[in-house]
Amino acid sequence: MNILRTSRVALRALGRNKMRSFLTALGIIIGVGAVISMVSIGEGAKRGVEDRFASMGTNLLFVSPGSRSSHGVHSGSGGFNTLKPEDATAIETQCDAVKYTSPSASTRAQVVYGNKNWSTSIQGTGAMYPEVRNWELDQGTYFDEGHVRTAAKVCVLGSEVKKSLFEGEDAIGKIIRVKAIPFRVIGVFKSKGESGGWFNRDDMMTVPYTTVMKRLTGQEYISSIDISAVSSARTKEAQTQIEELMRVRHKIAPGAEDDFQVRNMSEIAEGAAQATQIMTILLGSIASISLLVGGIGIMNIMLVSVTERIREIGIRMAVGARQKDILLQFLTEAIVLSVLGGLIGVFFGIGLSKILHYIKIFSEFKTTVSPSSIIMAFAFSASVGIFFGFYPARKASRLDPIEALRYE
Amino acid sequence: MSTPAIQIDDLTKVYKVGETAVHALRGISYKVESGEFLAIMGPSGSGKSTLMNIIGCLDRPTTGQYLLEGEEVSTFDRDKLARIRNQKIGFVFQTFNLLPRTSALENAELPLLYSSHINSKQRRELALKALESVGLKDRAHHKTNQLSGGEQQRIAIARALLNSPSLILADEPTGNLDTKTSAEIMEIFTRLNEDKKITLVMVTHEPDIACYAKKRIYMRDGKIIREEKGREGCEDQAR
Numbered sequence A: 001m002n003i004l005r006t007s008r009v010a011l012r013a014l015g016r017n018k019m020r021s022f023l024t025a026l027g028i029i030i031g032v033g034a035v036i037s038m039v040s041i042g043e044g045a046k047r048g049v050e051d052r053f054a055s056m057g058t059n060l061l062f063v064s065p066g067s068r069s070s071h072g073v074h075s076g077s078g079g080f081n082t083l084k085p086e087d088a089t090a091i092e093t094q095c096d097a098v099k100y101t102s103p104s105a106s107t108r109a110q111v112v113y114g115n116k117n118w119s120t121s122i123q124g125t126g127a128m129y130p131e132v133r134n135w136e137l138d139q140g141t142y143f144d145e146g147h148v149r150t151a152a153k154v155c156v157l158g159s160e161v162k163k164s165l166f167e168g169e170d171a172i173g174k175i176i177r178v179k180a181i182p183f184r185v186i187g188v189f190k191s192k193g194e195s196g197g198w199f200n201r202d203d204m205m206t207v208p209y210t211t212v213m214k215r216l217t218g219q220e221y222i223s224s225i226d227i228s229a230v231s232s233a234r235t236k237e238a239q240t241q242i243e244e245l246m247r248v249r250h251k252i253a254p255g256a257e258d259d260f261q262v263r264n265m266s267e268i269a270e271g272a273a274q275a276t277q278i279m280t281i282l283l284g285s286i287a288s289i290s291l292l293v294g295g296i297g298i299m300n301i302m303l304v305s306v307t308e309r310i311r312e313i314g315i316r317m318a319v320g321a322r323q324k325d326i327l328l329q330f331l332t333e334a335i336v337l338s339v340l341g342g343l344i345g346v347f348f349g350i351g352l353s354k355i356l357h358y359i360k361i362f363s364e365f366k367t368t369v370s371p372s373s374i375i376m377a378f379a380f381s382a383s384v385g386i387f388f389g390f391y392p393a394r395k396a397s398r399l400d401p402i403e404a405l406r407y408e
Numbered sequence B: 001m002s003t004p005a006i007q008i009d010d011l012t013k014v015y016k017v018g019e020t021a022v023h024a025l026r027g028i029s030y031k032v033e034s035g036e037f038l039a040i041m042g043p044s045g046s047g048k049s050t051l052m053n054i055i056g057c058l059d060r061p062t063t064g065q066y067l068l069e070g071e072e073v074s075t076f077d078r079d080k081l082a083r084i085r086n087q088k089i090g091f092v093f094q095t096f097n098l099l100p101r102t103s104a105l106e107n108a109e110l111p112l113l114y115s116s117h118i119n120s121k122q123r124r125e126l127a128l129k130a131l132e133s134v135g136l137k138d139r140a141h142h143k144t145n146q147l148s149g150g151e152q153q154r155i156a157i158a159r160a161l162l163n164s165p166s167l168i169l170a171d172e173p174t175g176n177l178d179t180k181t182s183a184e185i186m187e188i189f190t191r192l193n194e195d196k197k198i199t200l201v202m203v204t205h206e207p208d209i210a211c212y213a214k215k216r217i218y219m220r221d222g223k224i225i226r227e228e229k230g231r232e233g234c235e236d237q238a239r
Helices: A003-015 A018-056 A085-094 A129-133 A145-149 A159-166 A209-217 A232-249 A265-308 A310-318 A323-359 A371-397 A401-406 B048-055 B078-088 B104-108 B120-133 B149-161 B179-195
Strands: A060-065 A098-113 A116-125 A137-140 A154-157 A175-178 A181-189 A204-208 A224-229 A260-264 B006-017 B020-032 B037-041 B063-068 B089-093 B167-171 B199-203 B215-220 B223-229
Touching: A003 A018, A003 A323, A018 A265, A018 A323, A018 A371, A060 A232, A060 A265, A085 A098, A085 A224, A085 A232, A098 A129, A098 A159, A098 A209, A098 A232, A116 A159, A116 A209, A129 A224, A145 A209, A154 A159, A159 A181, A204 A209, A224 A232, A232 A260, A260 A265, A265 A310, A265 A323, A265 A371, A310 A323, A310 A401, A310 B078, A323 A371, A323 B078, B006 B048, B020 B048, B020 B223, B037 B048, B037 B179, B048 B063, B048 B167, B048 B199, B078 B089, B089 B149, B104 B120, B104 B149, B120 B149, B149 B167, B149 B179, B167 B179, B179 B199
Parallel strands: A116 A204, A154 A181, B037 B199, B037 B215, B089 B167, B167 B199
Antiparallel strands: A060 A224, A060 A260, A098 A116, A098 A175, A098 A224, A137 A181, A154 A204, A175 A181, B006 B020, B006 B063, B215 B223
């Protein structure tokens, strides 16, 4: 018997018991669908994180206080923080691979305008912050070095803060209050189109970092320095220059541990992508379990089917079916079940991830159906059919023709 | 004279049932010429079914020789026996043994599924022709469970005929049928034997059915005890 003929016989046999065949295939349909949609969630999250980091710029570097100082036993620097605004100035003037720096000091506070209020993150930054982060203003202007020097009470609003406080009203020139201190709005950031999430860049406002230090928190140190390298290609070089400079400035002896940390955006992006990759693998493997369970369902039904059809097997053997023919027939039935189930499951999975995309239950990111996950799920389902179909098929082929013919 | 259809020499078959050995056949030698119509009779446990299974290449003898059309088949493995069954032997059973929920046509063409050289169109034609020869062409697309016992048995005969076998083995072919239908089935067998010269071996325990055969052998305790030819012993059977 050739493959075509065998598959036709198998299809006919499955057609004789449609409901059962469908229910058996359902296990595979759900399994494949689950793998594809779960992986699409993971892939979507990964791509979303990658895109977000890419939009932040790959020439971005951060200097933050090192872990040693956070133990609070560091002699001479007094407390947790070791970064000073002068470090930022020094980096900008002395490292030639660095373009701009912006010291950063942040806090969280309730922001009040009229009878409206909004709790948001207040980022103290340098005047070059929009250039460093590659952010654009929608209205107004950013504060300049003068504002920074005088710790001016000016602010630039993120689009969501602006919307919450002013709605349609023009915000430029208005006075808002932060911790009872009046701030004049001089600019509004362009929306980055984000909602919710871990680090929403629309739900924040910026003020000069000096203002945060002197008027809002009273801290003497800055929490980090945002730095942009002259180009993405020179990011590594910039990192080395900054590290060398900082060791000199902080008087760190050769071999001693740094009291600061320099990280670049691509490192951070890599870490985040790795985290979402782990999520993808986790989701995928949990979904694979359902595929495995579906396979066991196939084996179960095939075993029942073999027992039910012992007589049929006897008849087929009597008219000349060889062991191989019987093995192939039942194996094909199992494979047809799992392949058809797999095919339907692929469409089911794609549909499911489209729906998840629209209702955004699991993630704010788009779901992405990757061809590799389709191929993988489909190949896996087919091999599940072969694997779990083989035992029942072999059992069928080993029946004794005489006993099979007499079986009641 | 041509090669005998069946030639068996000193055939024995021993089954192991738990610890005890059951001697189903105790040295049987017999010869069936091509074109003969033989009935095997005997009480249950006499070994007639075992003999049929061996003749039908469903089973192998413990010792002895079995030549089917001159070919020594007693040493063949399972797959070779399957090939022989497919090419040379047609089976008709007491319980018809048709595939349930399957059309008459599909049932009839079953043997051809396992012989590789025929395409599906030829297969259909041959199956229809076989069904026609047993008078069931108009029932070709009926499912087997919608048909009467006599019709089912005729489908089984059509199936047995499909590979144009040289030998048809019938195991109690009328055991589940009424007298009238039994007669119809036996008419078909007689016709096949006389017109197409197909060798027929039939197991039965009904004397009137056995009398359709031209030769009868009687078995008891794994041995052939008597042979009758022609109308011998059938004088009181209506025909």
